[in-house]
Amino acid sequence: MLTDRPRPIIVDDTDPGIKYMGPWFQDQGSQNAVGNWGPVFNNTSHGSKSNASLSYAFNGTSIKVLGTNNIRNDSGVVDPSWECFVDEISIGAHNPYQFPLNNWVFCDVDQLVDGPHVLTVNATVARAQTFWFDQIQYVPSASVPLEQQTILVDSLDPELQFGPQWRNLADVANSTSTQGTQLVFNFTGIQLSWYGFIPTEFPHGPSLATYSIDGGTPINFLLRGLSQDSITIYNQKFFSTQTLSPGPHTLIVVHEGTGSTTPLTLDYLVVQIGTIPSTNGTSSTTNDTDPASNSTSSGGKGRSSIGLIVGGVVGGLALVIFAILGFLFLWRRERASTGDSRHTIEPFNYAIQIGPKLQVQQTAETSSGNGSSGKKRPGSMLNSRETGLSSIVATSSPIGHLQQPQQPHRLIASANANGIDPYMVYRPLRPDKAQRERGAALGAPAGPRLVSPPRDDSAPRLVLHEDSGIRMVSDGRRVNTVLEVPPVYAPA
Secondary structure (H helix, E strand, C coil): CCCCCCCCEEEECCCCCCEEECCCEEECCCCCCCCCCCCCHHHCEEEECCCEEEEEEEEEEEEEEEEEECCEEECCEEECEEEEEECCEEEECCCCCCCCEEEEEEEEECCCCCEEEEEEEEEECCCCCCEEEEEEEEEECCCCCCCCCEEEEECCCCCCEECCCCEEECCCEEEECCCCCEEEEEEECCEEEEEEEECCCCCCCCEEEEEEECCCCCEEEEECCCCCCCCCEEEEEEEECCCCCCCEEEEEEEECCCCCCCCEEECEEEEECCCCCCCCCHHHHHHHCCHHHHHHHHHCHHHHHHHHHHHHHHHHHHHHHHHHHHHHHHHHHHHHHHHHCCCCCCCCCEEEECCCCCEEECCCCEECCCCCCCCCCCCCCCCHHHHCCCCCCCCCCCCCCCCCCCCCCCCEEEECCCCCCCEEECCCCCCCHHHHHHHHHCCCCCCCEEECCCCCCCCCEEEECCCCCCCCCCCCCCCCCEEEECCCCCCC
């Protein structure tokens, strides 16, 4: 499961790397039925009914925090509220939604400097409305080991081999309604889970599909469909494989439904890597556990010692002979090249350019907003105009997390005057020393650029000659005015 495209690591709320500070408590699936964006990840979440925080250290280039959106709004006072920080610099928070939903993105940030970072989430609870944290997703550095990690593979991953009847569902997922259509995916891990959603715009009748691992017997799984008046439901786990042996595997999924039944959709896969098998040390393990081999080695110890001594002497003599032959070869070649060479002594020419000075052009910077778009992750659904699916969210709802709210301390896209691709910089509220250093590390705009001036052929040059020879122009091109200075000879 190797690819140049980075795949996010999913960190569940039960991960021991997360440090909880405050009156947190663990919950086992009590929020699974909230909203239509599916259950919480792994049926677990952490909650707090008063002010609390958490932190997580990671190595990577982007990160997002997901949980259950379940707020209380009393006369404009929203409870709970939250704010996220990376390396003590605020990355803000996504606006809450008026109705409860799981898999909600609390905050996220992209374009981090590749390296170590610390995420901090501060939850403020004013009126005992529980703040629910579910998971973290981050894109790791190349140096991060993937053993024992959980990886998210979205439906745009280049290693997914879709059959000809799969269709892109407005860049939200892939789907098929054609019987017999296949998907093939090669992966390394011990378990794989398939997540999709059930769109209300398509037929609601249940249908079947199958999956098989490594050419084994196909296993049926049910696409249960929807009731007649149901809305679309998301983040649905269609199946999970049994625990597999560590190592590479091949998944084949076949849709058995038709155009009159619920289509098969793929939003993302979740792969548990497990322990990656080692390819070293097989022979040494075999030798340690083979009595016959051990006894044979003991019986021939004297003969082995004599052979090692003789081999060492012969090898040393051969090395000395090769060294002597190599020295003689190099000496003869150096002698031959030295006898025929002709050395030409060329004088140094000192030319002083008299012309316009370097010009300084100030880099122009224009802010263009974040402009984020592209394939969404779980809990980051697109609106109905972007997907063509009217059931994603009501048109009257404030899609705060979809519109990426503008905040004074969030990332701002910048581009220079020459149209170079925009880069991301922090614009913190309090530009103290640490934040200024962090902003520079994240790619803050550089200062003035030195721009080479246009060539001025009329500018004179000063040439100091070293001999009394005649200087001739090789062609008829227009040249600079030359101020000739006679050579300076040292007294005899």
